[in-house]
Structure formats: structure tokens, C-alpha cells
Amino acid sequence: MEKIPSFQKDHNTLAVGLHMSAPANGVTTFDLRFKKPNAGDYITPDALHSIEHLLATVLRNSPEKENIVYFGPMGCRTGFYLLTVNLSYGEVLSLLKECIPVALSLEEVPGSKKEECGNYLAHDLAGAKRELSKYLEILEGL
Numbered sequence: 410m411e412k413i414p415s416f417q418k419d420h421n422t423l424a425v426g427l428h429m430s431a432p433a434n435g436v437t438t439f440d441l442r443f444k445k446p447n448a449g450d451y452i453t454p455d456a457l458h459s460i461e462h463l464l465a466t467v468l469r470n471s472p473e474k475e476n477i478v479y480f481g482p483m484g485c486r487t488g489f490y491l492l493t494v495n496l497s498y499g500e501v502l503s504l505l506k507e508c509i510p511v512a513l514s515l516e517e518v519p520g521s522k523k524e525e526c527g528n529y530l531a532h533d534l535a536g537a538k539r540e541l542s543k544y545l546e547i548l549e550g551l
């Protein structure tokens with residue numbers, strides 16, 4: 410098996426923040442790294458799940474919704490992947506700085522009813538907001 414590009418990145422030196430990969434088939438992958446890898450601090454599974462619902466909803470309702478291909482969590486629980494078309498690094502950074510405050514203003518997790526979600530009891534809105542607030546601070550410092 411070939412080692413895929415996301416495993417070729419050196420996770421010992423990967424910092425929190427926003428990282429952009431070279432486009433493949435017109436799609437650009439952004440690494441939204443909330444946590445330093447292997448540092449003992451991970452997003453809890455419920456908060457991770459709620460952030461997925463919150464940001465997927467807000468991004469797909471944003472002015473750039475046509476350019477959002479996918480948003481979802483990393484299995485290692487240190488961040489998320491955002492797949493886009495036609496957006497630069499600066500545009501994605503601005504978009505996240507606009508969308509995270511909108512997500513923080515929501516009073517319930519979108520799509521968290523039993524008929525809408527595969528594990529509807531596994532949500533933590535307060536925990537998701539804590540992680541999103543910390544990540545927004547990281548983005549403000551970039």
C-alpha cells in the first residue's frame with residue numbers, strides 16, 4: 410500500500426491552525442487543526458459530532474455554499490477536513506472567521522433529531538462551542 414498524502418505530513422511538527430493542501434481534481438483540502446497531534450488533548454467524540462453538524466450547516470448556508478464540497482471530522486479527534494472548490498487560503502480563513510461566530514450563536518445542534526442523525530443522543534453543544542471559541546482565537550492569531 411502507498412502511504413496517502415495525509416499520512417506523509419509529519420504529525421510531530423504539525424501545528425494548530427489552518428493548513429491547505431495542493432488541489433487534486435479541482436478540490437482543495439483544508440486541514441482545520443484544533444489540537445496539536447499526540448499531545449494528550451483531544452476533542453471529545455460528542456463535541457466533535459456537534460461541531461460537524463454546526464459548521465457543516467453554517468458553511469452550507471454561507472455565501473460560499475456552492476464552493477463547499479465536504480466538511481467532516483478527523484478520526485484522531487484533533488480537527489476537521491474542509492474540502493472546497495474555487496476558494497483561496499485567505500477566502501477560507503475569512504469564511505471560517507465569519508461562520509464560527511454564527512455557529513456559536515446557535516442554541517441547538519442542527520439536524521440532531523432522531524430522524525436526522527445516526528447517533529442523535531451523542532451531542533455536546535456546550536463542549537462544541539468551547540472548542541469552536543478556542544479555534545476562533547487560533548484563527549484570529551494567523
Ligand SMILES: [Zn+2]
Pocket residue numbers: 458462525526527528529
Ligand atoms: Zn449526526
